[in-house]
Amino acid sequence: MTVPVPNHRFPKLPYLALAAGVLCLIAGSYLGLFVAPPEHFMGDVQRIMYVHVPTAWNAMLAFTFAFVCAVFFLFTSDWKWDARMEAAAEVGCVLAFLLCCQGAIWAKPTWGVWWDWDPRLTTTAILLLAFIGILALRSFVDDPVRRATWSAVATIIASVDVPIVYYSVRWWNSLHQLQSSPATVSKSFHLPLRLNAFGILFLMTGFIILRARIASLRLADELAPPPLPAVEPA
Amino acid sequence: MTGGYLHGGWNFVWAAYGWTAIVLTAYGASLLTRLRRSR
Numbered sequence: 001m002t003v004p005v006p007n008h009r010f011p012k013l014p015y016l017a018l019a020a021g022v023l024c025l026i027a028g029s030y031l032g033l034f035v036a037p038p039e040h041f042m043g044d045v046q047r048i049m050y051v052h053v054p055t056a057w058n059a060m061l062a063f064t065f066a067f068v069c070a071v072f073f074l075f076t077s078d079w080k081w082d083a084r085m086e087a088a089a090e091v092g093c094v095l096a097f098l099l100c101c102q103g104a105i106w107a108k109p110t111w112g113v114w115w116d117w118d119p120r121l122t123t124t125a126i127l128l129l130a131f132i133g134i135l136a137l138r139s140f141v142d143d144p145v146r147r148a149t150w151s152a153v154a155t156i157i158a159s160v161d162v163p164i165v166y167y168s169v170r171w172w173n174s175l176h177q178l179q180s181s182p183a184t185v186s187k188s189f190h191l192p193l194r195l196n197a198f199g200i201l202f203l204m205t206g207f208i209i210l211r212a213r214i215a216s217l218r219l220a221d222e223l224a225p226p227p228l229p230a231v232e233p234a
Numbered sequence: 235m236t237g238g239y240l241h242g243g244w245n246f247v248w249a250a251y252g253w254t255a256i257v258l259t260a261y262g263a264s265l266l267t268r269l270r271r272s273r
Contacts, residue, residue: 018262029251033247033251040239041238041239041240042240043239043240043241043242043243044240044242044243044244044247045240045243045246045247047247048246048247048250048251051250051251051254052250055254094257094258094261097257098253098254098257098258101250101253101257102250102253102254105246105249105250105253106246106250108246109240109243109246110240203258203262206262207261207262207265210265210266210269211265213269214265214268214269214272217269217272217273218272
């Protein structure tokens with residue numbers, strides 16, 4: 001393994017991604033809140049779906065990216081994949097936490113409860129707790145090589161839950177509705193959903209790049225060779 | 235809720251959008267602060 005050198009070829013890229021994300025989210029939320037019609041059964045409460053569903057998609061995408069980074073790190077031992085894995089895991093946790101909060105706010109008026117131990121909710125909570133555990137593991141281990149290897153293996157194991165979360169509504173009798181597709185959703189709902197999905201995707205990309213920079217700067221500091229002892233004049 | 239139809243609920247909608255904005259803004263700000271400190 002070589003000492004990582006933080007390489008920021010496109011220093012403005014994360015800020016451009018964040019700006020694009022904010023613009024998409026403002027436009028998508030405006031359409032979702034004020035332009036799209038209320039849903040037939042859920043009424044205005046359905047408008048929560050315009051942030052909840054894009055958050056869910058992007059949380060799963062972040063955890064999948066963490067899995068890809070873990071595999072690449074174990075095969076290549078390249079530190080940039082370790083930094084990216086840490087970044088994707090943390091951003092995935094933020095989005096999954098947000099996802100659970102939005103789901104609870106939606107569940108109260110529709111299901112009558114804030115939380116239910118339904119398969120989709122339970123597997124999502126397990127996924128969030130597993131990745132919080134991985135971040136805790138990374139903060140406890142001081143040796144960078146052990147930290148990277150152990151957390152890469154743990155990330156691969158935790159990522160097994162991502163397809164389980166996706167298919168949980170089909171495999172078990174779930175209170176949570178099945179996945180929607182453009183064919184099952186009214187066309188008037190498409191644009192706010194897509195704009196917010198791209199908005200959170202751009203935000204997530206900007207966050208992961210910034211967080212990976214923080215991780216690579218710390219790694220460069222940890223793995224830098226110790227300074228040479230001062231030579232005393234003869 | 236009456237007869238399977240939901241009426242109102244805008245307070246829940248604002249809560250979901252507001253909390254989303256707060257969490258994403260706070261996390262973005264924390265990243266910028268941590269990046270500045272680590273340089």
